[in-house]
Amino acid sequence: MSSPSGAGxxxxxxxxxxSDHHIRMSVSVTTRPPRPGELDGKDYFFISKERFFEMRDKxxxxxxxxxxxxxYGTPRLPVEDALAKGRDVLFDIDWQGTQQLExxxxxxxxxxxxxxxxxxxxxxxLIKRAQDSSSVVAKRMAEASREMSHxxxxxxxxxxxxxxxxxxxxxxxxxxxxxxxxxxxGLTEFVRGLNKTL
Amino acid sequence: MSSPSGAGxxxxxxxxxxSDHHIRMSVSVTTRPPRPGELDGKDYFFISKERFFEMRDKxxxxxxxxxxxxxYGTPRLPVEDALAKGRDVLFDIDWQGTQQLExxxxxxxxxxxxxxxxxxxxxxxLIKRAQDSSSVVAKRMAEASREMSHxxxxxxxxxxxxxxxxxxxxxxxxxxxxxxxxxxxGLTEFVRGLNKTL
Numbered sequence: 001m002s003s004p005s006g007a008g009x010x011x012x013x014x015x016x017x018x019s020d021h022h023i024r025m026s027v028s029v030t031t032r033p034p035r036p037g038e039l040d041g042k043d044y045f046f047i048s049k050e051r052f053f054e055m056r057d058k059x060x061x062x063x064x065x066x067x068x069x070x071x072y073g074t075p076r077l078p079v080e081d082a083l084a085k086g087r088d089v090l091f092d093i094d095w096q097g098t099q100q101l102e103x104x105x106x107x108x109x110x111x112x113x114x115x116x117x118x119x120x121x122x123x124x125x126l127i128k129r130a131q132d133s134s135s136v137v138a139k140r141m142a143e144a145s146r147e148m149s150h151x152x153x154x155x156x157x158x159x160x161x162x163x164x165x166x167x168x169x170x171x172x173x174x175x176x177x178x179x180x181x182x183x184x185x186g187l188t189e190f191v192r193g194l195n196k197t198l
Numbered sequence: 199m200s201s202p203s204g205a206g207x208x209x210x211x212x213x214x215x216x217s218d219h220h221i222r223m224s225v226s227v228t229t230r231p232p233r234p235g236e237l238d239g240k241d242y243f244f245i246s247k248e249r250f251f252e253m254r255d256k257x258x259x260x261x262x263x264x265x266x267x268x269x270y271g272t273p274r275l276p277v278e279d280a281l282a283k284g285r286d287v288l289f290d291i292d293w294q295g296t297q298q299l300e301x302x303x304x305x306x307x308x309x310x311x312x313x314x315x316x317x318x319x320x321x322x323x324l325i326k327r328a329q330d331s332s333s334v335v336a337k338r339m340a341e342a343s344r345e346m347s348h349x350x351x352x353x354x355x356x357x358x359x360x361x362x363x364x365x366x367x368x369x370x371x372x373x374x375x376x377x378x379x380x381x382x383x384g385l386t387e388f389v390r391g392l393n394k395t396l
Contacts, residue, residue, distance in 0.1 A: 009354075115388070119395045145396050148389055156377045157385060169377055176374035179354045179367055181311075185357060191313065191346055198317045198343050 001088065001170075003099055003114035004144030006125035008160045012114065013092055015167040020174065023088040025080055031054065032070035045075070063081070063093065063100030067140065075100070083108075095150035110177050112170065113154035117161040199368075200286065200296055201312035202342030204323035206358045210312065211290055213365040218372065221286040224277055227253065230268035243273070261291065266337065272299070281306075284371070293348035308375050310368065311352035315359040348373030 003009040017025055028043040031052050040046050047055075052071050064073035075090065082089050091101060099107055116122040125139050151157055156173050162164045167172050177183070201207040215223055227243040229250050236243050245253075250269045253259050257384055260270035272289065280287050289299060299307055314320040320342060323336050354371050358364045375381070 004204060010210055014298075027252050059360050096366070115385075116392065119392050122392075122396070148365060151385065151389055152379060154379055156374065157379045159388070169373060172370040172373035173377060175367060175370035176354065179356060179371060181350060181352055181355045184355050187313075187349065191349055194314065194317050194346060195343050198320070198339055 001092060001112045001114060001151070002094055002147065002154065003160075004116065004122060004146060004147040005140050006122040007114045007116040008125075008163065008166070009092060009114050012088060012160065012170060015163065016090065016170055016174075019171065022086075023090050023174070024082050026073050026074055026089050026091045028093070029061070030072045032068060032072075046069055047174055062104045063097040065092070065096040065100075066093065067143075068136075074096075076104075088178075094147060095153065098150075098153070107182065109156070109174055110156070110173065111154040112156045112158060112173060113151045114166070115148065115151060115157060115159045117159055199290060199310045200292055200345065200348070201358075202314065202320060202345040203338050204320040204342060205289060205312045205314040206323075206361065206364070207312045209361055209363055210358065210368060213361065214368055214372075217365070217369065220284075221264060221288050221372070222280050224272055224287050224289045226270050226272055226291070227259075228268060228270045230270075256268065260302045263292065263294040263298075265292070265341075270295075273355040274302075284377075286349060291361060292345060292349065296348075298349070305380065307369065308354070309348045309352040310354045310371060311348065312364070313349060313355060313357045315357055319334065 001007055001013065003063070013025065017023065027041065027043075029052060031047060031049050032044075033047050034040065034044070049071065052064075052073065055073065058062055060076050062074040062076045062079060068071075072093075074093065074097065079089050090099070093101065098109075098111055101159060103113075104122050122144060123141065126137050126144070145175065158166050158169050170177065181187070199207055199211065211223065213310060217222065217306065225239065225241075227245050227250060229245060229247050230391055232242070233245055236242065247269065250262075250271065253271065253273070258274050259271040260274045260277060262269065264270075270291075272291065272295065276286050289295070289300065296307075296309055300309075321339065324338050324342070356364050356367050379385070
């Protein structure tokens with residue numbers, strides 16, 4: 001899932017993880033310092049630049065990007081572990097990360113873009129993050145605009161007017177994508193079995 | 199939606215039409231005589247062979263097929279009317295019809311295949327249609343087997359173990375497909391408006 005900052009993606013991610021126990025969050029690594037309340041290993045893995053570049057060079061990152069001078073990346077190993085166990089993985093990443101993931105995940109990536117219903121709300125939400133200075137807020141608005149310009153690269157688009165509706169829509173997308181023929185492992189055998197007993 | 203006869207597709211179609219008022223059924227034309235209880239214009243439009251060939255030759259049919267000597271077809275006009283009004287259309291057709299519809303509908307066709315959970319149930323359901331002779335039942339089983347061999351040509355596959363679950367799955371597919379970027383008319387303008395007010 002991608003969205004401009006402040007469109008409600010974090011709330012929607014949490015709702016999805018709480019209601020669906022077959023999906024787990026991909027926890028990114030970052031070189032930026034933790035914000036108040038953020039937990040290492042839950043919100044991010046907070047690591048040094050040296051460790052970040054080591055992971056990148058050893059191809060331990062599925063995607064990575066630099067945003068406002070900080071580095072962010074998706075560790076490969078937890079994703080491969082989850083998929084091997086038949087779980088799905090939720091990525092909370094921007095358009096740059098999505099483009100890189102497309103190459104790593106091939107046909108198995110489902111891309112959802114979350115749009116805010118209005119920009120008033122987006123501005124309000126961005127300003128309410130009190131720990132950011134006004135120049136950071138201004139930068140984020142420019143970044144939000146850039147992020148929004150990539151909506152057309154996604155498979156699904158949700159206008160997040162109402163959290164309950166958007167949550168239900170994301171759940172429906174997940175349900176449907178799991179029913180795709182290309183993801184139904186074992187159906188060839190199943191149909192062969194049906195035909196034998198007919 | 200396609201399925202072998204007796205996999206529960208009719209029940210699932212009715213449930214979908216009852217719960218979703220933005221989709222309407224495509225009523226086929228057929229040259230076979232009505233079965234007891236079938237209504238002209240609701241279950242099928244019962245027409246003569248002459249009228250059928252006339253419709254076919256005037257390209258008034260989106261697809262057509264011959265099954266056990268009877269002709270079946272999908273009239274083009276009601277489909278185009280419904281789509282022009284922003285409605286969706288449900289097609290209850292076999293694999294032959296689906297292949298023809300693909301060409302007529304291009305990227306806008308969503309193909310769902312319904313499989314029975316076991317063939318016991320399928321045989322039971324076929325036999326329970328008391329008006330059919332046992333030779334017709336045998337023919338239908340062979341036809342069911344042929345139909346099932348085409349499951350891999352569909353976008354989604356549902357194993358109809360439980361009607362409520364399968365209904366919810368079909369509803370989820372419909373919800374998700376309506377959220378596809380390629381079907382979200384007006385989003386370019388919407389995002390332009392968001393950016394202007396940011």
